[in-house]
Amino acid sequence: MAQPSYIPSVAPVFDWIDAHREEAVADLQRFCRQPSVAAQDWGMHDMAALVTDALTGLGATTQVTPTPGYAVVVGRFAGMTERRLAFYNHYDVQPPEPLDAWTSPPFAAEIRDGWLYARGVADNKGNLVARLWALRAWQATHHLLPCQVTFLIEGEEEIGSPHLGKFAAAHQDLVQADACLWEAGYRNAQGSLECYAGVKGILYVELQAKGAAHDLHSSYAPLAPNAAWRLVAALQSLRDSTGRVRIPHFYDAVRPPTPEEQALIARSPINISALLQQWQITHSVGGDGSPAQLTERLLYEPTCTICGIWGGYTGAGSKTVLPATVSAKIDFRLVPDQDPETILTNLQVYLQEQGFPDITVHTVADAAYPAQSLIDTPLMAALVRSARQVYQNEPLVLPRIAGTGPMYSLCQRFGIPAIGGAGVGYIGSRTHAPDEHIRLDDFFLGMKHIAALLAEFAQFP
Amino acid sequence: MAQPSYIPSVAPVFDWIDAHREEAVADLQRFCRQPSVAAQDWGMHDMAALVTDALTGLGATTQVTPTPGYAVVVGRFAGMTERRLAFYNHYDVQPPEPLDAWTSPPFAAEIRDGWLYARGVADNKGNLVARLWALRAWQATHHLLPCQVTFLIEGEEEIGSPHLGKFAAAHQDLVQADACLWEAGYRNAQGSLECYAGVKGILYVELQAKGAAHDLHSSYAPLAPNAAWRLVAALQSLRDSTGRVRIPHFYDAVRPPTPEEQALIARSPINISALLQQWQITHSVGGDGSPAQLTERLLYEPTCTICGIWGGYTGAGSKTVLPATVSAKIDFRLVPDQDPETILTNLQVYLQEQGFPDITVHTVADAAYPAQSLIDTPLMAALVRSARQVYQNEPLVLPRIAGTGPMYSLCQRFGIPAIGGAGVGYIGSRTHAPDEHIRLDDFFLGMKHIAALLAEFAQFP
Numbered sequence: 001m002a003q004p005s006y007i008p009s010v011a012p013v014f015d016w017i018d019a020h021r022e023e024a025v026a027d028l029q030r031f032c033r034q035p036s037v038a039a040q041d042w043g044m045h046d047m048a049a050l051v052t053d054a055l056t057g058l059g060a061t062t063q064v065t066p067t068p069g070y071a072v073v074v075g076r077f078a079g080m081t082e083r084r085l086a087f088y089n090h091y092d093v094q095p096p097e098p099l100d101a102w103t104s105p106p107f108a109a110e111i112r113d114g115w116l117y118a119r120g121v122a123d124n125k126g127n128l129v130a131r132l133w134a135l136r137a138w139q140a141t142h143h144l145l146p147c148q149v150t151f152l153i154e155g156e157e158e159i160g161s162p163h164l165g166k167f168a169a170a171h172q173d174l175v176q177a178d179a180c181l182w183e184a185g186y187r188n189a190q191g192s193l194e195c196y197a198g199v200k201g202i203l204y205v206e207l208q209a210k211g212a213a214h215d216l217h218s219s220y221a222p223l224a225p226n227a228a229w230r231l232v233a234a235l236q237s238l239r240d241s242t243g244r245v246r247i248p249h250f251y252d253a254v255r256p257p258t259p260e261e262q263a264l265i266a267r268s269p270i271n272i273s274a275l276l277q278q279w280q281i282t283h284s285v286g287g288d289g290s291p292a293q294l295t296e297r298l299l300y301e302p303t304c305t306i307c308g309i310w311g312g313y314t315g316a317g318s319k320t321v322l323p324a325t326v327s328a329k330i331d332f333r334l335v336p337d338q339d340p341e342t343i344l345t346n347l348q349v350y351l352q353e354q355g356f357p358d359i360t361v362h363t364v365a366d367a368a369y370p371a372q373s374l375i376d377t378p379l380m381a382a383l384v385r386s387a388r389q390v391y392q393n394e395p396l397v398l399p400r401i402a403g404t405g406p407m408y409s410l411c412q413r414f415g416i417p418a419i420g421g422a423g424v425g426y427i428g429s430r431t432h433a434p435d436e437h438i439r440l441d442d443f444f445l446g447m448k449h450i451a452a453l454l455a456e457f458a459q460f461p
Numbered sequence: 462m463a464q465p466s467y468i469p470s471v472a473p474v475f476d477w478i479d480a481h482r483e484e485a486v487a488d489l490q491r492f493c494r495q496p497s498v499a500a501q502d503w504g505m506h507d508m509a510a511l512v513t514d515a516l517t518g519l520g521a522t523t524q525v526t527p528t529p530g531y532a533v534v535v536g537r538f539a540g541m542t543e544r545r546l547a548f549y550n551h552y553d554v555q556p557p558e559p560l561d562a563w564t565s566p567p568f569a570a571e572i573r574d575g576w577l578y579a580r581g582v583a584d585n586k587g588n589l590v591a592r593l594w595a596l597r598a599w600q601a602t603h604h605l606l607p608c609q610v611t612f613l614i615e616g617e618e619e620i621g622s623p624h625l626g627k628f629a630a631a632h633q634d635l636v637q638a639d640a641c642l643w644e645a646g647y648r649n650a651q652g653s654l655e656c657y658a659g660v661k662g663i664l665y666v667e668l669q670a671k672g673a674a675h676d677l678h679s680s681y682a683p684l685a686p687n688a689a690w691r692l693v694a695a696l697q698s699l700r701d702s703t704g705r706v707r708i709p710h711f712y713d714a715v716r717p718p719t720p721e722e723q724a725l726i727a728r729s730p731i732n733i734s735a736l737l738q739q740w741q742i743t744h745s746v747g748g749d750g751s752p753a754q755l756t757e758r759l760l761y762e763p764t765c766t767i768c769g770i771w772g773g774y775t776g777a778g779s780k781t782v783l784p785a786t787v788s789a790k791i792d793f794r795l796v797p798d799q800d801p802e803t804i805l806t807n808l809q810v811y812l813q814e815q816g817f818p819d820i821t822v823h824t825v826a827d828a829a830y831p832a833q834s835l836i837d838t839p840l841m842a843a844l845v846r847s848a849r850q851v852y853q854n855e856p857l858v859l860p861r862i863a864g865t866g867p868m869y870s871l872c873q874r875f876g877i878p879a880i881g882g883a884g885v886g887y888i889g890s891r892t893h894a895p896d897e898h899i900r901l902d903d904f905f906l907g908m909k910h911i912a913a914l915l916a917e918f919a920q921f922p
Contacts (some may be wrong), residue, residue: 038778098676216893218792218794223736279686285683307779307784308689308774313556313790314790317501318825320665320792323770404781433678
């Protein structure tokens with residue numbers, strides 16, 4: 001079938017969106033009020049049902065595929081053309097802790113001064129709901145979508161997508177598309193979207209030190225082991241004083257940016273000073289640099305992060321105890337072509353060699369490979385043109401983001417170009433942190449952006 | 462008034478104790494079932510009332526003195542002689558956490574196979590109740606006690622006795638005695654009591670590192686600060702690889718053992734290998750050594766201990782976060798003549814100099830000075846003779862213990878010899894740890910020991 005030369009105007013779609021803001025926000029609150037914390041097995045089944053119901057309600061052919069963890073929900077929509085665009089999204093969210101740092105409860109979806117606060121509203125429910133409502137607006141206005149659309153919505157992104165790869169391999173017919181739009185997007189301090197065609201990988205482990213068989217009175221400290229000192233020493237051995245990871249061969253497979261990638265970075269560096277302002281710090285770790293240098297560091301430097309540490313007495317006041325067990329959660333953010341499995345092995349060998357054979361290492365979430373898609377693709381062109389139209393400014397195009405996702409297992413290995421950057425978050429959204437929020441104006445613009453993107457993608461293959 | 466040459470026989474007192482075991486155990490359970498966690502402000506008022514009531518019920522002249530924290534309870538008993546013996550005890554206990562590591566709830570006072578399990582039963586309620594029942598047995602048998610007795614019972618020992626020093630200075634008439642029997646005692650693996658005339662001091666602080674203004678998504682790790690890495694580095698700087706504290710002048714005031722003290726240690730070294738067995742480890746930290754060497758290390762080496770550490774995500778599964786705040790509780794066990802205030806100042810200066818001016822230090826509990834009483838005193842002689850009589854073995858006499866207490870502020874500065882070692886615990890009592898317990902047989906022997914000690918102390922000034 002030839003591509004039709006005419007795709008109806010997006011203007012009435014925008015009008016419909018403007019006329020239905022309140023219903024869309026109420027729907028977003030409904031999504032946000034349903035907890036869905038995969039790490040804590042909290043509300044996941046109900047959330048999957050809510051997503052499935054929303055897709056079916058819009059007329060999608062919906063398939064819910066169970067996994068050993070949480071189901072993958074797929075919804076397929078017909079279109080005016082044979083072009084097929086996939087949307088990758090997830091219905092799980094990060095754990096809401098620490099709860100007492102939230103101004104309103106994380107699943108209350110409270111609106112204050114035009115901002116909606118909820119765990120997951122920026123990552124990723126706001127994007128999911130905006131995409132659903134963009135489709136609804138097209139349907140209400142022109143009946144058919146400009147192109148075919150497949151929603152691929154998993155429930156395990158925040159725990160490392162352990163079953164998505166196997167699902168994709170077993171259901172290539174469902175996954176197949178001309179291109180895939182990734183889950184999230186954030187406006188920077190200048191209001192521009194930041195677009196990308198790659199993600200970092202991740203390895204997430206828990207390290208544990210053991211002392212005596214049980215906690216001891218700390219007066220025994222001259223003779224008895226202390227798991228806290230032991231873990232502190234092991235952790236300190238993982239990085240040098242500049243933060244460089246000391247595990248052998250850690251950097252061997254790191255692919256430096258190509259000249260083309262460096263040109264993109266030089267043209268559209270991330271506004272790092274705005275980030276520092278958000279974080280209320282004056283200097284970045286690892287030293288200062290030009291915006292392009294700092295952007296390159298953010299996107300191309302693999303890291304080792306202590307995400308959490310705990311052990312011994314952590315209550316009020318004082319307790320004099322030698323902790324028997326102390327643990328830390330560690331993530332390694334990896335860049336192409338680092339292999340998480342090789343790094344896990346090297347970590348274990350390294351701890352042995354450094355004199356820490358007693359420190360246990362186990363993986364908490366499944367690892368993700370880093371991915372780098374082609375950058376110069378029709379979807380990226382459509383993303384940029386539609387962003388100019390809706391946001392009235394120039395989006396940034398960068399080779400990749402510093403975040404992680406299953407881009408390799410869902411797209412790259414099947415040759416599907418994956419592009420991200422369309423979304424309803426902004427630089428201050430506090431993703432993964434207390435008081436996560438979006439600005440509702442970004443939510444409405446995000447809907448329009450997706451509506452315009454469908455038309456652009458359908459018209460310019 | 463001259464000392465009477467005749468003190469009645471302790472044999473009927475022992476018989477009375479044997480005949481009243483069940484009531485005494487029920488009373489001990491009553492004490493243990495009343496939570497009294499000073500660090501958590503839990504049950505303290507009710508516990509003080511229970512103690513006061515018990516003293517009054519035995520006919521003591523009782524005085525309850527409020528402090529800015531918890532009241533000091535003093536009970537004074539008349540005696541057949543003018544000799545006055547003070548008992549120092551405390552009615553507060555350590556926090557019971559981690560709760561899930563207890564076989565029975567910490568305030569259930571469950572008895573299993575002749576052992577009583579409860580937070581505080583070894584430290585210090587078992588000793589307190591055994592002393593009360595020893596007095597009751599004397600009264601029931603001979604009406605008057607052999608000597609005058611003053612109970613000095615505070616409620617803040619486990620949080621560093623912040624108000625006991627001021628109380629003692631303001632009430633020297635109440636505190637004054639010919640000698641003071643310290644709070645606790647533990648039988649070693651051979652069944653011998655370990656007697657001492659000194660305690661270590663303590664400085665307890667909380668260190669806190671701060672990163673960004675709030676927790677951040679860990680993908681920002683190449684540029685954003687991580688409070689966990691920061692605290693780990695600061696902690697690691699506090700000690701060298703052998704555990705030696707690196708704070709300048711830390712060891713300057715450490716008084717090595719005298720030849721007399723070394724002789725005591727050589728004659729009665731602590732059974733360290735039994736301790737290691739209890740702890741289920743094969744080697745002590747800091748290297749192996751002879752029993753005397755290890756005993757000297759335990760008693761004369763000041764230490765720096767991480768009692769607890771926490772920050773970032775510590776829940777189930779994975780969460781990728783850069784922690785904004787990470788904290789550690791640290792105790793320094795000090796030996797004569799280390800001064801906790803000097804060491805606190807030196808710690809702060811050291812962290813500054815090591816490049817950690819951002820790490821905050823604040824004291825959690827009030828510091829205690831280390832103390833060393835005279836060893837060769839009438840009370841020590843009475844303690845040893847009565848122990849031989851009751852336990853049918855030779856008690857160990859050591860210059861001091863590795864534990865801490867307000868011996869300096871309550872006794873040493875007023876010239877009152879203080880001696881410890883009489884008590885109902887044993888090497889396996891799990892003081893400060895889950896499943897703290899005593900053997901009930903030790904409870905009954907402990908009562909008899911105090912009964913015999915009163916007679917010995919009255920007869921041989």
